[in-house]
Amino acid sequence: MIVLGIESSCDETAAALVRDGREILASVVASQDEVHYRYGGVVPELASRRHMEAITPVVAEALDRAALPLSAVEGVAATQGPGLIGSLLVGFSFAKALAFARGIPCAGVNHLDAHVHALYLTPDPPGFPFVCLLVSGGHTGLYHVTSPRDLALMGQTRDDAAGEAFDKVAKMMGLGYPGGAVIERLAAEGDPERVRFTRAYLAAESFDFSFSGIKTAVGRHLAAHRNDPGCRMADVAAGFQEAVVEVLVRKLLRAAAVRKVAHVGLAGGVAANRRLRELLAAAAGREGFSVHLPPAALCGDNAAMVAAAGHHLLAVGRHIGWDADVFSRHR
Ligand code: KG4
Ligand code: ZN
Numbered sequence: 151m152i153v154l155g156i157e158s159s160c161d162e163t164a165a166a167l168v169r170d171g172r173e174i175l176a177s178v179v180a181s182q183d184e185v186h187y188r189y190g191g192v193v194p195e196l197a198s199r200r201h202m203e204a205i206t207p208v209v210a211e212a213l214d215r216a217a218l219p220l221s222a223v224e225g226v227a228a229t230q231g232p233g234l235i236g237s238l239l240v241g242f243s244f245a246k247a248l249a250f251a252r253g254i255p256c257a258g259v260n261h262l263d264a265h266v267h268a269l270y271l272t273p274d275p276p277g278f279p280f281v282c283l284l285v286s287g288g289h290t291g292l293y294h295v296t297s298p299r300d301l302a303l304m305g306q307t308r309d310d311a312a313g314e315a316f317d318k319v320a321k322m323m324g325l326g327y328p329g330g331a332v333i334e335r336l337a338a339e340g341d342p343e344r345v346r347f348t349r350a351y352l353a354a355e356s357f358d359f360s361f362s363g364i365k366t367a368v369g370r371h372l373a374a375h376r377n378d379p380g381c382r383m384a385d386v387a388a389g390f391q392e393a394v395v396e397v398l399v400r401k402l403l404r405a406a407a408v409r410k411v412a413h414v415g416l417a418g419g420v421a422a423n424r425r426l427r428e429l430l431a432a433a434a435g436r437e438g439f440s441v442h443l444p445p446a447a448l449c450g451d452n453a454a455m456v457a458a459a460g461h462h463l464l465a466v467g468r469h470i471g472w473d474a475d476v477f478s479r480h481r
Contacts, residue, residue, distance in 0.1 A: 153464065154223045154248075155457025156209070158241030159233025159261045160288070161185070161192045163204035164453035165212040167223070171298070171461030174271055176216035177447070177454040180204045183328065190327050191317070198236030205244050212453075223254065227460020230258030230470070231477035232288070238476035246472060255469035257460035262289055263301060265417040267458040268448040270298065276413035276442040283402040285426075286418030287313035287328065290398075292357050292405045295415075298462040304405050305357025312394055313420045315361035319368050319390055323383055333387045334423055340384030342392035345371060349397050357405055364393055395426045399433050406439055415442040422449040 152175070157164040166177040182200045186192045213220060228245030231238055242258070249256035266282050269275055276282075279296045281304070290313075291306035310318065313330055320329020325336070347367050350360045368390050375381040398420075406414045414434055420426065427443055434441045448455060463469070 151224045151461060151464065152218070152222055153225045153227050153457040153461045154209070154212070155259075155453035155455070155460055156205075156226070156228040156241040156245045157261075157264070157451055157453040157456045158201045158205065158237050159229045159231070160237060160451060161197050162451040163201050163208050163241070164451060164456075165209040166453035166457050167212055167216045167218060168271070168454055168457035168461065171267075171270060171458045171465075174454045175218065176212045177452055178208050178212045178215065179450075179452050180208050187327055190321050192234070194234045194236055197234060198240055201237050201240035205240055209244070220252070223252070225249075225255050225257065225460065225464045227257040227259050227457050227463070229261045229264065229456055230474070231261065232479050233261055233476075235476060235478050238478075242476050246470070246474070250472055255464055257463040257468060258470040258474055259456050259459045259463065262291070264455040264459040266293065266295060266301060266415070267298065267462075268417055268444040268452075268455040269415045269442050270458055271448055271454055272442065272444055274442060276415050276440070279409065279411050280413035280415055280442070281402060281406040281409055281411050282415040282417055283398060284418045285312040285398060285416070285420035287311060287317060289418070290359050290361070292401060294405070294409050294411075299466070304409075305359065305401070307359040307361060309360050309362035310365060312359070312361055312398065313418070315365050315394060316420065318365050319387075322369055322372060323387070330420060330423065333391055334425065336384050337388040337391040337425065340382060340386070340388030342388040344382070344385040345389035347389055347393040349393050351397060351400070357401060359397065359401065361394065364390065391423070391425055395423065395429055398426060399430045402430065403433055403437055403439065407437070412440060413442060414439045417444060417449065419450040422446040
């Protein structure tokens, strides 16, 4: 089955065509970074307006790149939530209208589930069961995954998401938005041992995360040392990144050991971080887990993951009614 996926939960307008939940025929992502950059974060009203402008050309571009007519699309899948309501409404309403007009089924996809589906679009998907660490700008959670439709939350952030911490630290350092990739580039030139931040492991048995403490610690360090002759921003970025990444890797591998799984995976925008990938690969190798990492293009928001998740819903007849609505918070 060829599914058209649509993603518009935040600041990317994306469309993709995926065959059988496995093979990407085309994937188009229109980023709005240049719209929100100057505000240091996503401005919801501007995001929805840009989605309105972009949605039709982005879907047309996906069909074009796949060299397929609209009549080849057998099902539609769109992100239903969580996300910004105005943004979600654009993609979701477009998807419903298209499916209704063509007389084909439409699936409503949970954005977090969709991120995990990026793993099934790789040449080497994890076998079930596996533990997945989802690290994005809005969410940080550990999932025990037993099938494409069954994910059990083992733990999540109690405050900021990991990506949000990268974004906020980048803002404090005057590096702009979004901050993850910029911090990563700067950290590559720094020494992670020069400025050492406390690792927030919480209780020993906890699979929850907390990143607001380190964000405050970076703020305090900057306030005290920013103008010191020996203070290098690259060292602060490297120290911050190392502290976040170490906690993520340790918790993921402990969750995998507790659940006695052989496979671990990463998903979400922060999964593009090379230091995280490198540290996980090394530690998991030592501890005997096989590691599954989506390519960077499938880590951040995209519609191929939405189409893949939609495929698994449509395959068991889980389509939405035409009165279905979007939702803003995780449920
Ligand atoms: O999954 P995503 O595209 O959107 C959400 O669903 O939130 O994740 C975006 C987040 C942003 O916070 C961004 O700063 C972070 O992912 N990010 C990174 C990197 N690339 C993107 N964080 C760390 N290192 C990166 N290379
Ligand atoms: Zn996302």
